[in-house]
Amino acid sequence: MPYITTADGTQIYYTDLGEGRPVILSHGWPLSSDAWQVELKLLADNGYRAIAHDRRGHGRSSQPWNGNDMDTYAADLAALVDALELDDLSLIGHSTGGGEVVRFAAQHGNGRVRKVITAGAVPPVMVQSASNPEGTPIEVFDGIRAGVLADRSQFYLDLTETFFGANRPGAQVSQGAKYDFWRQGMLVGLKGAYDCIKAFSETDFTEDLRALDVPILIAHGDDDQIVPIAAAAEKSIELVSKGTLKVYAGAPHGIYGDYQRELGQDILAFLAE
Template identity: 75%
Template sequence: MPTFTTSDGTEIYYTDWGTGKPVVLSHGWPLSSDAWAVESKLLADAGYRAIAHDRRGHGRSTNTDRGHDMDTYARDLAELIEHLDLTDLVVIGHSTGGGEVVRYAAQHGTGRVRKVVTAGAVPPIMVRSEANPEGTPIEAFDGIRAGVLADRSQFYKDLAVPFYGFNREGAAVSQGLIDDFQRQGMLAGLAAAYECVKVFSETDFTEDLKALDVPILLAHGSDDQIVPIAAAAEKSIGLVSDGTLKVYEGAPHGIAGEYQKALIADILAFIAD
């Protein structure tokens, strides 16, 4: 299986499918590159080279308790991209991965990145404060940390329900998606899963968004219960210089079903030359 070792000795697993212009995909918490499998396959089928990595401490990458901060995540991504010598690049990120690709593009991607796509992404900042009254209270993130410590296997199964909007009336519940969310979550090391909560909730991406000098597509479900749109994409669009906000009516946080089909079509249209 393809792996790359970062400058601090962390082994990063990645998939590399197809040929053509490169597209790099960054997953959300607590998942892995498996979360992008369908998109990677369809991107490869459409003539792109689709690369998706497991963040440090997640999936099949090194189960380390070190480096769980957004600067390190973005540096890992930069080192992987430099190792593969990728240029004329599109970066795509979901949730935490959306923050990762925004920071990467802003701080490392000059001369390499041509477009950015985020879906249900955490920027500008998730946690509530006086400056961000639309944000999520810190108590919610404390609850996530407590759930990870107490019984993360059951916690992930429970979290998958609002993640995919299965708690909404009339939702077509997929036990398979719930089970796979748990499976991917359990591949993440406990330290990584715990520490990453602070990373995705408290990192401020305001200056990264302002610094972006390439087009960005900000995709977000209107019924995202995990990263509510009012504190996320609706704020980010006002901070970027060349942004397109695409709202998917009634769509949840998790990318699946009709939302997934629509998002893939919009991504392919946005990244086409």
């Protein structure tokens, strides 16, 4: 399996498919690059070199004790880009991965980034505060931490209900999709999963968004129960200079079903512009 090794010795697993202009995809918590299998094939089938990595602590990458923070995640992505000698690069990030690609583009892009796409992404900042009253209360994230520590297997299964919007009337979410979420989640080391909760919920990406000088497509479902749109995409679009906001009516946090099919076509259209 293909790996690169970062400066602190962490091995980062990645998938590399197709030929053409490179596109890197960054996954959400607590998943892995497997979450992007459909999009990897879609991009490779349409003439792109599609690359997706497992974040440190996740999937098939190393599970180091340290470095489970957004600065290090972005530095790991920079190490991957350097190792593969990528230029004229587009980035796609879902949820936590949206924060990772925004930070990478702002702080490590060095003229190498062409476009950015986020979906259900955590920027500008998730946690509620006096300056971010639309955010999610810290008690919610404390509850996630407690759930992961107490019984992460059951917690991940339970999380699929709101992740995919399976708790909504008329929702049709397969057991297979839920089990695949659980499978990917169970590959995450406990320390990495626990630390990443702070990384995705408390990191402030405001200045990263302001620093972006490339086009960004900000995609978000208006029924996202994990990263509510009012505290995320609707604020991010006001901070970027070359942004396009695409709202998906009734779409959940998880990229699935009709939302996945529509987003895939929008990704191709945006990359081709």
